[in-house]
Amino acid sequence: MKKIYLYCDGSSLGNPGRGGYCxxxxxxxxxxxxxxxxxxxxxxxxxxxxxxxxxESLKEPCxxxxxxxSSYVVKGINEWLKNxxxxxxxxxxxxxxxxxYMEVAKPHKxxxxxxRGHNGHEENEECDxxxxxxxxxxxxxx
Numbered sequence: 100m101k102k103i104y105l106y107c108d109g110s111s112l113g114n115p116g117r118g119g120y121c122x123x124x125x126x127x128x129x130x131x132x133x134x135x136x137x138x139x140x141x142x143x144x145x146x147x148x149x150x151x152x153x154x155e156s157l158k159e160p161c162x163x164x165x166x167x168x169s170s171y172v173v174k175g176i177n178e179w180l181k182n183x184x185x186x187x188x189x190x191x192x193x194x195x196x197x198x199x200y201m202e203v204a205k206p207h208k209x210x211x212x213x214x215r216g217h218n219g220h221e222e223n224e225e226c227d228x229x230x231x232x233x234x235x236x237x238x239x240x241x
Contacts, residue, residue, distance in 0.1 A: 100208065101126060103161045105153045108168060108216075108226035109145025110234045118145040119233030121226040122153030131156065136233040143171045145230065147196045150176075151203055160206040168216030168223055176200075176211040 104125040111118045118140025124131045133152050137145070146169040154163070167173055175183075175197065184201075188194035214220045216227065 101159070101161045103157065103163050104222075105150070105163050105165045106167075106222035106226050107146070107149035107153055107165065107172075108223060108230045109142055109147070109149050110227070110230040111140055111142040111145055112231075112234045115139050115141045117234045117237035118142070118148075119230040119235070119237075120145040120149035120152065121229035121233065122149045122156075123222050123226055124153055124156065125222070132229065134229050134233050136237050138237055143169070144193055144196060145234075146172045147175075147193060147200060149226070149230070151196065151200050154200075154203040154207060154209075157207065160208075162208045163210070165209055165211045166214055166220075166222065167211065168214050168220075168227075170213060173211040173213040176204075176209060 106123040109120045117138055119136045121134040133156055146167065150165060150172060183191045183197065188197065214223055216223060
């Protein structure tokens, strides 16, 4: 099973507002950047969408070390998800996104790791910049 590093970040200008996300996948010396934007989105939605889009791009089952500055994403994956499933997501925000995450994560072994945002972590800084740029494009497009 290949070991992949998935760095991700989301941004929302307004929260909710214009949202952007970025996922950077690294395998050995290869790097793939996935990014996009969405109107009327929260920061947490964009953080989670970055994870989903990154996992969706994998073509085979992988061991994934997911690196994020989002406590919501990291704790959701590592701690809260089992209980949310047990209570059928009652009272949980973004249940559709979490269910989508569960589907795309199924073939993989995912371990989420938290890093402090805006603290000089190279890939986290790059993801943050791209996510903000994506959200900002929605300004220009109307």
